[in-house]
């Protein structure tokens with residue numbers, strides 16, 4: 001008899017994918033013994049040391065409190081749950097478009113019942129902005145978005161954890177080092193222990209991408225290379241975008257550049273929000289947050305402008321490419337670089353004086369510098385073109401004082417080859433959420449967790 005702890009289902013990763021898998025298993029198969037392994041901390045112990053006073057920059061903790069712990073990468077996010085098949089992942093390719101939307105609405109319902117009841121659902125449907133965008137070479141994508149906000153998102157996670165903690169065994173600060181396939185199940189190994197389960201759900205997100213790659217290599221699970229999105233985070237006075245953000249909250253807008261016919265898109269819009277650092281595998285990039293609490297709102301809105309790079313044979317390491325560019329900005333700026341749009345256009349770096357003289361107060365302490373030394377020309381040209389296109393629907397976007405932070409990199413996990421049940425070539429091994437390459441958003445990742453939990457519940461016979 002092995003010393004391994006015995007369970008029916010092992011869940012690796014306590015991000016939205018893992019949490020919703022555990023939640024749905026408790027709903028549909030409460031008799032199953034479920035364990036969740038998470039390399040980060042419980043929610044209340046997740047604390048990024050950057051306080052803006054004593055610690056101003058990322059100190060590269062062993063486990064990043066922003067990316068890891070109960071709630072995963074989404075815990076301190078803006079909590080925008082986009083209900084759409086147009087972006088956020090390709091779950092619909094496995095489960096069908098209608099089912100994907102049903103699953104996302106089910107997740108929304110759980111969030112609303114667990115603290116999100118007073119939050120708003122926004123929709124692009126029937127919006128006059130679609131026409132305005134089209135007239136300016138811009139495409140506004142369709143979506144409904146529930147905006148929980150960073151603060152309510154936290155409350156929802158607290159409430160869900162309170163429901164799960166007595167019914168599921170949580171192992172925090174327990175990075176799973178190795179996943180072993182047994183004759184009739186799986187064994188997860190951590191430093192000093194292991195656990196067996198007849199089924200295993202792997203939901204390790206972006207921060208677990210390297211580990212996921214190792215698992216796929218060791219177990220011979222086929223994968224394919226994916227893409228990486230590179231760009232900047234734009235910060236400007238909130239009034240410039242308020243006609244869009246008041247109505248839609250988050251507008252996903254795509255622009256096709258004239259020069260290269262590349263697609264540039266807006267991503268993760270944070271009205272009255274703040275710009276933040278993000279640490280992925282030791283590389284500091286930029287992201288954004290916003291709060292529902294009026295006291296925490298700022299005068300600025302921020303959003304990312306991203307260009308997707310897809311690679312074909314022989315190059316497979318799209319994330320490595322994105323990391324190298326982020327490393328370059330870390331090398332030049334010690335972290336994230338900030339530049340005024342006017343300085344970028346004039347071919348000069350920003351410095352502390354120019355930023356201070358500008359009218360936009362940066363919400364992140366970044367190093368003034370020159371993004372043209374970091375971003376590939378084709379990416380930068382696309383971003384500049386899009387800023388001018390956005391200026392036509394939101395005049396003021398192309399002002400000299402608009403701030404650009406770089407780099408923002410959206411890493412995608414390589415795509416794991418999975419069946420329509422999100423099961424790998426090992427029966428009983430499910431790979432979900434952002435770690436599978438199938439999803440890249442809160443709602444898709446959560447929906448994938450619900451989906452596999454139902455498959456596991458059904459498979460009991």
Ligand SMILES: Cc1cc2nc3c(=O)[nH]c(=O)nc-3n(C[C@H](O)[C@H](O)[C@H](O)COP(=O)(O)OP(=O)(O)OC[C@H]3O[C@@H](n4cnc5c(N)ncnc54)[C@H](O)[C@@H]3O)c2cc1C
Nearest residue numbers: 013015017039068072073074077176205208433434441442
């Ligand atoms: C700052 C920020 C803001 C965001 N805002 C939004 C937003 O508003 N809307 C949106 O849709 N998406 C947003 N996202 C993306 C969203 O958070 C992710 O798409 C989502 O969290 C993916 O869920 P997941 O469960 O697949 O992975 P994750 O949330 O990444 O969770 C994976 C978990 O697995 C753990 N883990 C990794 N490896 C191991 C291991 N070996 N052993 C044990 N545990 C492990 C990690 O610590 C982590 O907690 C944001 C992301 C960030 C970083």
